[in-house]
Amino acid sequence: MISQSSIEQVFETARVEEVIGDFVQLKKSGSNFKGLSPFSDERSPSFMVSPVKQIWKDFSTGKGGTSVSFLMEHEHFTYPEAIKYLAKKYNIEIEETVQSDEQKEQANEKESLYLVSEFANTYFQNILHKTDQGRSIGLSYFKERGFTEETIKKFDLGYSLNEWQAFTDEALKKGYNIDYLAKTGLTIVKEDKRFDRFKGRVMFPIKSMSGRVLGYGGRILVADKKAAKYVNSPESDIYHKSNVLYGIYHAKQAIAKEDNCFLVEGYTDVIQFHQRGITNVVSSSGTALTPQQIRLINRLTNNITVLFDGDAAGMRASIRGIDLILEQGMNVRVCGFPEGEDPDSFAKQNSLEELTDYLSSNSKDFIQFKASILFEETKNDPIKKADTVRDIINSISKIPDPIKREIYIQECSRIMDISEEVLFTSLAQIGNKEAQDASSKPKQQPKAFEVIKPEQKVKKVDVQYLLERKLIESLLLYGNKVEDFEDLILKENAKGDLVLEPVIQQAKVFEKIFLDLQDDEMEFSNSHFKNIYFTIIDALNQNPDFELKTFINTIDYDMAYEISSILMEDERYGLDDWERMNIIPKKKNDGVAQLVSETILTLRCFLIDQKILEFQKETMQNKTQTNRNILEEVKEYSGLKMLLSRKLNRAL
Known part of the structure; x- marks a missing residue:
């Protein structure tokens, strides 16, 4: 348990706008800050933070509270975890009392998965730095990639022994439940046998925006045709790969500050860029880019620069991701590297100044990039050129902002040397087709004798x-x-x-x-x-x-x-x-x-009206009886209502 004095110190020190600013891009709005809701998919800000009151409110979902409640809602922290997170952020040393075994058992299953993942993170780091096998194999590999000790520790890189159940045995010895080891995917359980999933691999912990370990990526170092080069943790209650970006924890502040996010493909791309000094970079961890991942970036910035390898496969992967980013209403730039290079190797071979200059000079707007790549491939073939133009128009159609769409049409017209009228016509045809497809979907007809739910009435104001x-x-x-x-x-x-x-x-x-x-x-x-x-x-x-x-x-x-x-x-x-x-x-x-x-007078008037209504109902129920007392009370209440209305300067 955390001592009350520590909790009070955390609350006195923490600033709600700073805490939330690590997760949401906030912009000044009078005395407050506003931004996009981190709890819903929206394009217009409905999230408000008040530095004066030290509270926040999300008008799209109705959620609100303090900096602690934000962490509990957004990161699914327990109350003590939120306090510990803030204490770490503000360098506050907290006092704790020892938990009993009973209190430990009360931790829910999700929390248990987090605890197992954190234990594994510490274990893999210890193996890397403190065992002969870890140093000779794992640490040597990272050093060969050019990573410094500081970088290795910053990203909590580790190593899993090349033994069938070394990790599992150690976890069980420390009292961790085999069910949670299996659910996180750290251990594979088959009948009565148990195996370490990441046997003989260097380990890349995948963290949430707040720094909690969600899962792992493991790279094999020995030549084995039967084994995959990279293995990721399976889906679990805490790890959903489509919702996670590798490096977001270390990059979030730089992304918000620079108002731009570099998107790369692999773990080592992210790490090498950080080591070189460019920290606003994240990776989709080798998986196809998803709308959820894009929205995660959109909380921090509206600008994405996609960096791709200097080969045909890298270009095609970047082109596929562009449309998804455009659909989210974000601004996209694209930058490729020379043939045979990738973000990792290029950052390793160039200084920070050279890397920064290259990214600045070679980053193109998506339409310039797409047109230059596709046009180069099809310039001598009119049919293919027409297909290229349609492809670009299809991308433009994904943009929700009509002003941006028009500007991009003008730019496409200039680059491809085609009239704007033709391009606008093609854009309209795409829009009409989508509308027809939506309207052509069969509507469900009510079945015979099916009771159709009546329309909901407007809710009465309380x-x-x-x-x-x-x-x-x-x-x-x-x-x-x-x-x-x-x-x-x-x-x-x-x-x-x-x-x-x-x-x-x-x-x-x-x-x-x-x-x-x-x-x-x-x-x-x-x-x-x-x-x-x-x-x-x-x-x-x-x-x-x-x-x-x-x-x-x-x-x-x-x-x-x-x-x-x-x-x-x-x-x-x-x-x-x-x-x-x-x-x-x-x-x-x-x-x-x-x-x-x-307010008080209006409440009095309202309660008097309610009382008079009660008397009316009572009189209606007893029509045969004349109750002089009720009539007198109604008269008195009506007189009081008249007096209060005069105080309110209202006419009855």
Whole structure:
């Protein structure tokens, strides 16, 4: 267990915009930051981070909370793991108490898979550096590739002994469950036999964006025609190869800073580039590029530069990936290396300056690249040239932005020497064909006697819920603020008539809300709000120096989630850049007293209406009986409603 003092130190130090900035590209928006949601597939920002309140909100999914809750949602950390991650990020030494065996057993299966993978990572590194076989075979291989000790340790490179079950035996000896060893794919279990999957291979741990080990890539070093050169971990609950990019953990900050991501094919390409000094580079780990991997990059930047080997196979692989990237609305550049070279060998043979200059000079926009490669192959064959043009137009059709599409059509017209009209016609034909294909899909007809579900009615607005939510928000934002509250008191004038006279009373916002609700014996109908209300009132009573950031960090996860949703609701309007259009929304704190008073009065009016409705129902159910008491109460409530409406300056 982590000590409370360590948790408090982590919360005091961590900055939500810095933590989330490691995973999402954030852009300044007034006093807040905004970006694309990391929890959904979107092209317009709906994710907002508030440095002032130290909370975040994802309007596309409804998720929200603190820096800890973000890590729990995004990286599937447990609460202690999120604290440890932040402590490591901010170089905070944490105090821990020893866990009992019972507490260890309570860890869920997914967490157990992570623990097994982390153990394997440490084991393979120890074998590489501390055994004769590891040093003579594994370490020698990495040194031959030109990797320094610093680089080898940075990427946690390792070695698996060339023995059938050396790793498995050691893991079982340390108390790790054979089921989890099998589920991670580290051990192959066949009937009563057990084998190390990565026997005799150098090991490349594959990490998540937060640095957790998800799986491994292993390269064999001995000549064996029956064995694959590279073997990857199989799919598991923690490793899905289509969702992972090798090197993303080490590259994420550089990608966001440079606003560009270099995409290569292999593990050693990534490592060699890092060692040379270019760190905004990731790899698809030898698998075909997937939309999920592209979206992972899209959280950090909108620009991808695809680097490919200087051979025909490398070019074709790059061309296949371009359309996928375009479909995600991203900007694509392509850079090839001289024949016989790949990113690994080229980075190894050139200095940082030479490598940087080469990438800058030889990176082409996708249409220039595609046109130059394909046009060179087909320049003497009109039929093939026509096919090349269609291929390029098909790529352009993948781009969701119509402005970009038009610019690329103009560029294609210039390069291929074909009129824009013809190209636009071809583009329109592709669009029409896709629309026809979509419409030609047979629609399911309702079966005979099948009950068709009626259309859902518009959800009725829950007025009381909204008003209670607004009171919670006022307590959180302005609870300790002293305001002059104007109230209208019934007094008798010189003529003997009752009139409303204004009276100014100074009070803290939380005192005003608490006393008014208590006077009218009003309670929150929403159980969550009721719990939050009393928690806030208690905190404000006990702590004159109440701070929202500190308060959020001391409450439980569910309450923090609810509170962040309440506080960030108004930040939704910051996503639309109203100020850029010279529309300046009025700040809430310009009229806190009025906001609080009107919310309480409106809630009173609503509850009176509810009470009158109850009396009406009771009267309808007892038509034969005349209940004078009910009529008197309705009259009194109606009079009170009239008085409150006059206070609100509303006409009934």
